[in-house]
Amino acid sequence: MTDSVNLRAVVLDILMEINEKGEFSHLLINNALTKYQYLDKNKRAFISRLSLGTIENRIELDYIIDQFSKTPVRKMKPLIRNICEMSVYQIIYMDNIPDSAVCNEAVKLATKRGFTGLKGFVNGVLRNIARNKDNITYPDRNKDIEQYLSVKYSMPLWIVKMWHSQLGIDRTEEILAGFKQEKKTYIRCNTAKAPVEEIKRILSQESVSVADVEGIPYALEIKDYDYIAGLKSFRDGLYQIQDISSMTAGYMTGFKAGDTVIDVCAAPGGKSVNAAISVGTDGKVYSRDVSDYKAGLIEENISRLGLNNIEVQVKDALVMDESMKEKADVVIADLPCSGLGVMGRKPDIRYNITEDKLVSLKELQQSILSVVQAYVKQGGIMMYSTCTINSEENEANADWLCKEYGFKKIEYRQILPGKNGGTDGFFVAKLRRE
Incomplete structure (x- = not known):
């Protein structure tokens, strides 16, 4: 059965759905x-790496192809362009695969998909690149560092320019390099079910490597697992997968036993779960999102984890809930954003976001904040967070909330990928209602 699966054909189908239909x-x-x-672990890893790698490096791959093809990529048939991109990724980044095999498999794919007339073109372009891969040129770093970084790290030029303006060129390059670091997997231990040390012992029995995370006692880094959903410890609800940047936001909150918490844009429920474990059985978490589908994602998560102090509600964060005014010790507002901090895991974001969308997202964030701030009681905490790297969505919004609604800044923290080795970019503002 496994021999019948053409791994490159699977990847090509994924790329076509992403690049031509806008799927995630x-x-x-x-x-x-x-x-x-x-399939065995190595074959599934091949699917994942080739798919993500091709998307993540698309600007660079197109830049390389254009150096060796008489037909620019923008004029190629979409399927041929995707075959060329995934093949060049293998030639440049996957040294364990012979270049000849890459070229041959690309020609077979083009033929099987009905482009027999272009198989010579595909073969010629790829073999030309393979012969000359040590002579590929890039924009001159000294003459135009923004253009160089855009191509080298496959980031749209306007994003590079924005980060250069907001953060400086050194930090910008650090972020771009950070996205290419190996991604790590972190879990939030469900200490409502078992102590951290017990969960570590169980994971070790399942041959999972476990390491503590400095500064967050209930966080662990795990590796050497195959299919995490297949682990009994996962099915038993002993932990949830959550990036360390997101857990940092929860840890900063300083939940107290018995707190009332409202999570206003909660799906899939990671922050609600963290809050529920932290506030204990005397506390209450209202976990809200806008649709039945999103509420279902939260329900599925808390059911597996066995938490009884979360109430899932279908609520639009833009609509005032009069019954909850000044009732919350903590409001969690992890709002829809441009997602520029998670491009290491979701690389297609960079090709779909626009400058106009940044403006409209900031307006949406302020509209939501203007409603949900009313739920914070006097002395209570507002935790505003995003998974982006953009001062207009982050610090500017938090400053606006303080100015307009009488909150006091306690702490702002911008987590950057390059600073934290394989983590996402994340912003969190902890504010207190005076």
């Missing part, structure tokens, strides 16, 4: 890995 990379790849979970 992380969902498509997860679906493929679930569908083909019977």
Whole structure:
């Protein structure tokens, strides 16, 4: 059965869905890995790496192809362009695969997909690149460092320019390099079910490597697992997968036993779960999102974890809930954002976000904040967070909230990928109502 699966064909289908239909990379790849979970670990890793790597490096790959092709990538048939991109990624980044095999498989793909007339073109371009891969040129770093970084790290030029303006060029390059670091997996231990040390012992029995995370006692880094949803410890609800940057936001909150918490844009529920474990059985978490589908994602998560102090509600964060005015000790507002901090895991974000969308997102964030701030009682805490790297969505919004609604800044923290080795970019503002 496994021999019948053409791994490159699977990747090509994923790329076509992402690039031509605008589907989300992380969902498509997860679906493929679930569908083909019977394949061995190395084959599934190939699907994941080639899909993500091709998307993540698309600007660079196109820049390389254009140096060796008489037909620019923008004029290629979409399927041929995707075959060329995924093949050049293998030639440049996957040294364990012979260049000849890459070229041959690309020609086979083009033929099987009905482009027999272009198989010579595909073969010629790829073999030319393979012969000359040590002579590929890039924009001159000394003459135009923004253009160089844009191509080298496959980041749209306007994003590079924005970060250069907001953060400086050194930090910008650090962020770009950070996105390419190996991604780590972190879990939030469900200490409502078992102590951290017990969870570590169980994971070790399942042959999972475990390491403590400095500064957050209930966080662990895990590796050397195959299919995490297949682990009994996962099915038993002993932990949830959560990036360390997101856990940092929860730890900063300083939940107290018995707190009332409202999580206003909660799906899939990671922060609600963290809050529920932290406030204990005497506390209460209202976990809200805008649709039945999103509420279902939260329900699924808390059911697996066995938490009884979370009430899931379908609520639009833009609509005032008069019954909850000044009732919350903590409001969690992890709001829709541009997602520029998670491009290491969701690389297609960079190609879909626009400058106009940044403006409209800031307006949406302020509209939501103007409503949900009313739920914070006097002396209570507002935790405003995003998974982006953009001062207009982050510090500017937090400053605006303080000015307009009488909150006091306690702490702002911008987590950057390059600073934290394989983590996401994240911003969190902890504010107190005076």
